[in-house]
Amino acid sequence: MIVDSVPALKTIVREVWRPLAGLFVWDVIVTGFYMYSPFHAPELPLTLFGTVLALFLGFRSNSAYQRWWEGRVLWGALINASRSLTRNVIAFLGRDDLYTREIVNQQIAYVHALRCQLRRQPLDNKVTTFFPGADDALLATQNPANSLLENTGQRVASALREGRIDTIQQVHLDAILVDIANAQGGMERLKNTPLPNQYRFVPNLFTRLFCVLLPIGLVATLGIATPVGSTLAGLMFLAVYAIGDDLTDPFGNTAHDLPLSAMTRTIEANLLESLGEPAPPPLQPHRGVLR
Numbered sequence: 001m002i003v004d005s006v007p008a009l010k011t012i013v014r015e016v017w018r019p020l021a022g023l024f025v026w027d028v029i030v031t032g033f034y035m036y037s038p039f040h041a042p043e044l045p046l047t048l049f050g051t052v053l054a055l056f057l058g059f060r061s062n063s064a065y066q067r068w069w070e071g072r073v074l075w076g077a078l079i080n081a082s083r084s085l086t087r088n089v090i091a092f093l094g095r096d097d098l099y100t101r102e103i104v105n106q107q108i109a110y111v112h113a114l115r116c117q118l119r120r121q122p123l124d125n126k127v128t129t130f131f132p133g134a135d136d137a138l139l140a141t142q143n144p145a146n147s148l149l150e151n152t153g154q155r156v157a158s159a160l161r162e163g164r165i166d167t168i169q170q171v172h173l174d175a176i177l178v179d180i181a182n183a184q185g186g187m188e189r190l191k192n193t194p195l196p197n198q199y200r201f202v203p204n205l206f207t208r209l210f211c212v213l214l215p216i217g218l219v220a221t222l223g224i225a226t227p228v229g230s231t232l233a234g235l236m237f238l239a240v241y242a243i244g245d246d247l248t249d250p251f252g253n254t255a256h257d258l259p260l261s262a263m264t265r266t267i268e269a270n271l272l273e274s275l276g277e278p279a280p281p282p283l284q285p286h287r288g289v290l291r
Contacts, residue, residue: 001259001290016235016242023211023234027227030215035224044217050237053210057240060203063195064247068258071190071250075263078114078183082107082267085176086274092169095275099159104271105130106152111267114145114184115260118191118251126268145184153177191251200245207241210234259283259290 086104093100109131116123123139131148141147153174160170194200211234218233219226246256262283269279283290 001257002255002288016239019238020231020235023231023238024227026212027215027230030230031219031224031226034219034226044213046214046217049210049213053206053237054240056206057203057237057244060195060199061240061244061247063199064244067190067195068247068250071187071258074183074186074190075258075260078111078180079263079267079270081176081179081183082111083270083274085173085180086271088169088173088176090274092165092173093159097164099155099164101275103152103155104275106148106155108268108271110145110148110152110180111264113139113148114187115264117143117145118187118260119253121253126264130268146181149177149181149184187251191249195248200248203241203244207237210237253291255289261291 085107089100089103109127109129112126112130113123116127123144127139127144127148138144138147138151156165156170156173156177159165160167165173214234215226215230218230222229246254250258251260265280265283269282272279
């Protein structure tokens with residue numbers, strides 16, 4: 001996630017140079033043909049086309065942003081639930097109890113596993129560091145994060161059977177685990193359900209078609225300045241399309257996605273501090289981007 005108020009110039013150039021170069025070359029071709037050819041294209045209703053396209057792209061960008069924001073809300077719920085689970089386990093069992101440390105460390109391993117799953121990455125060593133008892137069969141399941149959450153539920157059930165907690169406390173802890181499972185389910189829904197194909201194909205087609213027609217409709221007015229004016233105008237529409245495309249999947253690993261690594265580090269630090277152990281420092285942005 002870009003956290004600087006103004007993105008770095010290098011970041012902007014890296015993302016727009018290809019469409020910018022393509023637009024400029026096409027605009028130069030159209031302008032040269034207009035200047036040295038007796039044939040002239042009729043005027044096009046670009047204002048009407050541009051207005052309709054802008055409304056379409058704005059609606060698509062709003063839909064994409066809603067997905068991005070919902071992903072952030074779900075991660076916020078997971079952070080709160082992780083803190084609540086830790087606070088209640090410590091209150092019920094004590095900070096130095098073996099069950100307490102197992103459940104809290106397992107929750108840290110869980111959020112790191114969920115981060116890797118959502119980013120389609122292999123599980124990193126953070127999972128096995130905080131849950132060294134995890135065997136290969138557990139982590140090789142289709143949904144390792146869910147398996148870790150089930151294991152946490154089994155530890156709570158074991159504490160109940162041993163009389164370490166009563167049924168009321170067990171129900172309370174289980175309700176928090178349900179909240180965590182609901183948050184994970186919402187994130188998986190966003191990850192596995194892309195925007196409908198019409199939201200992806202049609203705006204892309206219309207945006208590129210508009211950029212092709214733009215210099216044809218402007219060359220009679222702008223003349224030799226058409227490559228500059230048409231390229232800048234077309235770039236605005238391509239940028240709006242790219243914004244919606246970037247926000248569609250909030251759980252990727254690009255500069256525009258949610259900072260899952262920073263949020264899992266926050267959970268890790270908060271839970272370790274609750275156990276009275278040293279906590280890692282928060283992740284800092286690198287070149288204006290927080291991962």
